[in-house]
Amino acid sequence: xxxxxxxxxxxxxxxxxxxxxxxxxxxxxxxxxxxxxxxxxxxxxxxxxxxxxxxxxxxxxxxxxxxxxxxxxxxxxxxxxxxxxxxxxxxxxxxxxxxxxxxxxxxxxxxxxxxxxxxxxxxxxxxxxxxxxxxxxxxxxxxxxxxxxxxxxxxxxxxxxxxxxxxxxxxxxxxxxxxxxxxxxxxxxxxxxxxxxxxxxxxxxxxxxxxxxxxxxxxxxxxxxxxxxxxxxxxxxxxxxxxxxxxxxxxxxxxxxxxxxxxxxxxxxxxxxxxxxxxxxxxxxxxxxxxxxxxxxxxxxxxxxxxxxxxxxxxxxxxxxxxxxxxxxxxxxxxxxxxxxxxxxxxxxxxxxxxxxxxxxxxxxxxxxxxxxxxxxxxxxxxxxxxxxxxxxxxxxxxxxxxxxxxxxxxxxxxxxxxxxxxxxxxxxxxxxxxxxxxxxxxxxxx
Amino acid sequence: xxxxxxxxxxxxxxxxxxxxxxxxxxxxxxxxxxxxxxxxxxxxxxxxxxxxxxxxxxxxxxxxxxxxxxxxxxxxxxxxxxxxxxxxxxxxxxxxxxxxxxxxxxxxxxxxxxxxxxxxxxxxxxxxxxxxxxxxxxxxxxxxxxxxxxxxxxxxxxxxxxxxxxxxxxxxxxxxxxxxxxxxxxxxxxxxxxxxxxxxxxxxxxxxxxxxxxxxxxxxxxxxxxxxxxxxxxxxxxxxxxxxxxxxxxxxxxxxxxxxxxxxxxxxxxxxxxxxxxxxxxxxxxxxxxxxxxxxxxxxxxxxxxxxxxxxxxxxxxxxxxxxxxxxxxxxxxxxxxxxxxxx
Numbered sequence: 130x131x132x133x134x135x136x137x138x139x140x141x142x143x144x145x146x147x148x149x150x151x152x153x154x155x156x157x158x159x160x161x162x163x164x165x166x167x168x169x170x171x172x173x174x175x176x177x178x179x180x181x182x183x184x185x186x187x188x189x190x191x192x193x194x195x196x197x198x199x200x201x202x203x204x205x206x207x208x209x210x211x212x213x214x215x216x217x218x219x220x221x222x223x224x225x226x227x228x229x230x231x232x233x234x235x236x237x238x239x240x241x242x243x244x245x246x247x248x249x250x251x252x253x254x255x256x257x258x259x260x261x262x263x264x265x266x267x268x269x270x271x272x273x274x275x276x277x278x279x280x281x282x283x284x285x286x287x288x289x290x291x292x293x294x295x296x297x298x299x300x301x302x303x304x305x306x307x308x309x310x311x312x313x314x315x316x317x318x319x320x321x322x323x324x325x326x327x328x329x330x331x332x333x334x335x336x337x338x339x340x341x342x343x344x345x346x347x348x349x350x351x352x353x354x355x356x357x358x359x360x361x362x363x364x365x366x367x368x369x370x371x372x373x374x375x376x377x378x379x380x381x382x383x384x385x386x387x388x389x390x391x392x393x394x395x396x397x398x399x400x401x402x403x404x405x406x407x408x409x410x411x412x413x414x415x416x417x418x419x420x421x422x423x424x425x426x427x428x429x430x431x432x433x434x435x436x437x438x439x440x441x442x443x444x445x446x447x448x449x450x451x452x453x454x455x456x457x458x459x460x461x462x463x464x465x466x467x468x469x470x471x472x473x474x475x476x477x478x479x480x481x482x483x484x485x486x487x488x489x490x491x492x493x494x495x496x497x498x499x500x501x502x503x504x505x506x507x508x509x510x511x512x513x514x515x516x517x518x519x520x521x522x523x524x525x526x527x528x529x530x531x532x533x534x535x536x537x538x539x540x541x542x543x544x545x546x547x548x549x550x551x552x553x554x555x556x557x558x559x560x561x562x563x564x565x566x567x568x569x570x571x572x573x574x575x576x
Numbered sequence: 577x578x579x580x581x582x583x584x585x586x587x588x589x590x591x592x593x594x595x596x597x598x599x600x601x602x603x604x605x606x607x608x609x610x611x612x613x614x615x616x617x618x619x620x621x622x623x624x625x626x627x628x629x630x631x632x633x634x635x636x637x638x639x640x641x642x643x644x645x646x647x648x649x650x651x652x653x654x655x656x657x658x659x660x661x662x663x664x665x666x667x668x669x670x671x672x673x674x675x676x677x678x679x680x681x682x683x684x685x686x687x688x689x690x691x692x693x694x695x696x697x698x699x700x701x702x703x704x705x706x707x708x709x710x711x712x713x714x715x716x717x718x719x720x721x722x723x724x725x726x727x728x729x730x731x732x733x734x735x736x737x738x739x740x741x742x743x744x745x746x747x748x749x750x751x752x753x754x755x756x757x758x759x760x761x762x763x764x765x766x767x768x769x770x771x772x773x774x775x776x777x778x779x780x781x782x783x784x785x786x787x788x789x790x791x792x793x794x795x796x797x798x799x800x801x802x803x804x805x806x807x808x809x810x811x812x813x814x815x816x817x818x819x820x821x822x823x824x825x826x827x828x829x830x831x832x833x834x835x836x837x838x839x840x841x842x843x844x845x846x847x848x849x850x851x852x853x854x855x856x857x858x859x860x861x862x863x864x865x866x867x868x869x870x871x872x873x874x875x876x877x878x879x880x881x882x883x884x885x886x887x888x889x890x891x892x893x894x895x896x897x898x899x900x901x902x903x904x905x906x907x908x909x910x911x912x913x914x915x916x917x918x919x920x
Contacts (some may be wrong), residue, residue, distance in 0.1 A: 189682055192679070192682045193678070193679055193682065194676060195639075195678070196638065196668070196674055196675045196678035196679060197639050197675065198638075198642070199638045199641060199642055199674060200671045200674070200675060202642050202645045202646065203645060203667055203671055204643070204659025204671075205649070205660075205661075206649060206656050206657060206659065207660045207664050207667055207668060208660075210656070210657035210658070210660040210661045211657065213649045213653055213656055213657055213660065214653045214654055214656070214657035215649050215653070216653075217649035217653035217656060218650055218651075218653055221646060221647075221649060221650025221651070222650070224646045224649075224650070225646050225650065226644075227646075228639060228643050228646055231639055231642070232639045235639065349920065522662050522861050524660065524664065525661060525735075526661060526664045526736060527732055527736075528732070532664075532668050535668075536672070539672060539675060539676070543679050545676070546679070546683055547679075550683065
C-alpha cells in the first residue's frame, strides 16, 4: 500500500466514522425536542421517557463525535500539510464558525441534560431547540468547507499560492447551497428512518408496546419528510455537479463518450478498457434531461478529460448507484407512511409497512457513506478541484500504513461498543417497573 | 494603543485558547491520573468524586484545542503544516490517547451493569489520561526547542523522531503531566464535602505541586541546550524578573493555601498562576525560530520576523488577560460549576 493510499484510507476511515456521529448529533436532538413538546402538550409520560433517552443518546454520540472531530481537525495537518498550508486561510472561516456552533451545542446540551428540574419547561424546550439548531449549523459549516474543495472560490492563484483571500466568498462557493442542503436532509432522513426502523423491528416482535409506537411516530415525523424531499435535492445536486465538476458527473454515471442524448446507465459495471458499461439498463436521453433538463443537451463524457484526471470510475459509479437506490427506497417508504397517515391508518399495526421500514433502518447511513464516497472519490485526483492534486498535498512522512491500521482498529472497536451501548441504553424497551405504574398500554393485560 | 502587530494578537489568542484547554481539559486528564493512583482506605470514594466531577459532556473541553488548531491553520498555515509533518508521530499518539480517554470515560459512565467491565474501562481511561498530557507536553516542548526543521529527504529518524525525542521535550511532557495532576487535585478538593476526602486530594495536590517544581527546574536546566530561545526569554528579557517573581509568588501562595486548607482561594490563584507558565511556552511556540525559518513567506504571518524575546516571558504575555477576562469561566462552559452540579 503506497503512503498516499494509506493517507487517503486513514482520512476515509476517520471521516466515515465521524460522519455517523455527526449525523446522529444533528438528527437526534430534533427527535428529542419533538418528543418533549409532545409530552408538554399531552402529558403522556412515555414521551418524557423518550425525550430523556434520546437526550442520553445524543450525549453519548456527541462525546464520541467530539473526540473523533478533534482527531479530524488534527489529521488535516498530519496527513495533508500542503493542502492546509494552501487552504487554511480560506477555509479557516467556516471551521471557526463550526467551532462556535459546536460550543453552543455543548453548552445547551449541558443545560438540557441537567436542567430538567431546574429551569422552566419553556426554557428547557428552548435549550433543546438550541441544541438542534447549533447541531445543524455546525454540520452546515463543515460541509461548506468541503464544498469549497469541490468548487474553490475566494482567492487568486498566483505562482501556486492563494492571494487576495476572501473567506466569505470562499464560503459562498457555488456548491455550498446544494451540498449543505443535501447533507442536512440526509442527516434527518437517516436518523429519523434509522430510529423508526429499529422500533419497527421491536414492534414486529411486541406489537402492542406503547413505548415503541410513540417512538416510531415521532421518528417518522422527522425522518419521513426529509426522506421524501431528498430526491429533489439530489436532482438539484446533479445539475450543479454537471456544471462545476463535469468529470465527477461523468464518473458517477460512467459516462465515457461526450454527446447529446446521453443515457442513464442503470446498474452495470464500467469496463475501463473498453470504455463502456456492461450489463446496464440504459435510459436514452435520461442523463441529458437530469443534468440540463433537455433530452438533446450535450453531456461531457470522460473522453473530454486526460486519463490522469479521471477519478476511480467503478467506485464512484457503484457508490452513486447505491446511494440513489437506497435513497429511492427510503423515499418510497416515507411516501407510504404519508399515505397511511393521510388515510388515518395505524402505522404501528401495519405489518407490511413495519417490515419495509425495518429494512430501511440502516439504509440512510449506508447511503450517506456512499454519497461521501461519491463526492470525495469523485473529486480525485484533486484535493482542491482543479487547483491542488491529492498526490501533492500528502505529507512526506513515510510508513503511513501504521497510523492507518492503528486508527482503523481503534475506530472499529469503538464503533462496536457504541452500538452495543446504544441498544442497551436507548432502543430496548423500558423495564415494566420504569413506567408501568404510570402507564399501561391498551390491550396489555399483563406486562 | 501602540501598534500591536496582528500576528502577535492572533498568537496571543491562540495561546489563550491553548491555556484554556490546559485549564479546563487539563483538569479532566489530571482526574484520570488520580483515578489511576487512587489508594488508601477511601480508594473507591476518591474514584467516585473524580467520576462525578468529570461528566462525559465535558468532552466539549476539546473545543479549546479545536479552536487553537483552527486558529493555527487559518493564521499560521506555514507553521501548522510544519508541525503536522515533523510532529506526526507524537501528535498521532496523542490523538489516540484523546479518543481512548474520552470514549472509555463515556463507556464507563453508561456501561453500569457489570463491575468488571467498569474496571476495565476505568483502566483504559486512567492510562490514556496519563499518557496524553505527556505527549501534549512533548509536542509543546519540541516546538519551543525551535528545531522543527522541515524534514530533508532520506533519514526517517532524523526527520521525524529526533526533533521531538529530546530530554527537554520529555521534561516539558513531564511538567505538563504534573501540572494537570496538580490542577485536578486542587479542583477536586472542592468537589467533595467530606473533609477526609478533601484532605486526600489536598495531600495529592501538595505532592503534585512539588513535582511541578521539580519538572519545571529540570526543564529550565535542560533549556540552555534544549531550547535556547526559551532560555534566553526566561533569563534575559526585560520582563523576565517580574514574570518569575509573580509566577513564583502565586505558586507559593497556592501551595500555602493548600497547606492551610483554604481551598476556595486556592482554586482561584491556581488558575492564574500555572497558566502563566503554560502560556509562556505556548507563545514561544508560535514564533518561527531562526534556523527553522524555511520558505516562510506565509501570507497570514504579516510580521514573520521571529521575536523570541517577547515570547517566553513578556511583552505579550496574555496570562493576566486570561485572569481578567475569564474570572468565572470555570463555572461556565468547561467545568460543570457548582451551580449546575449533576444530581443523578
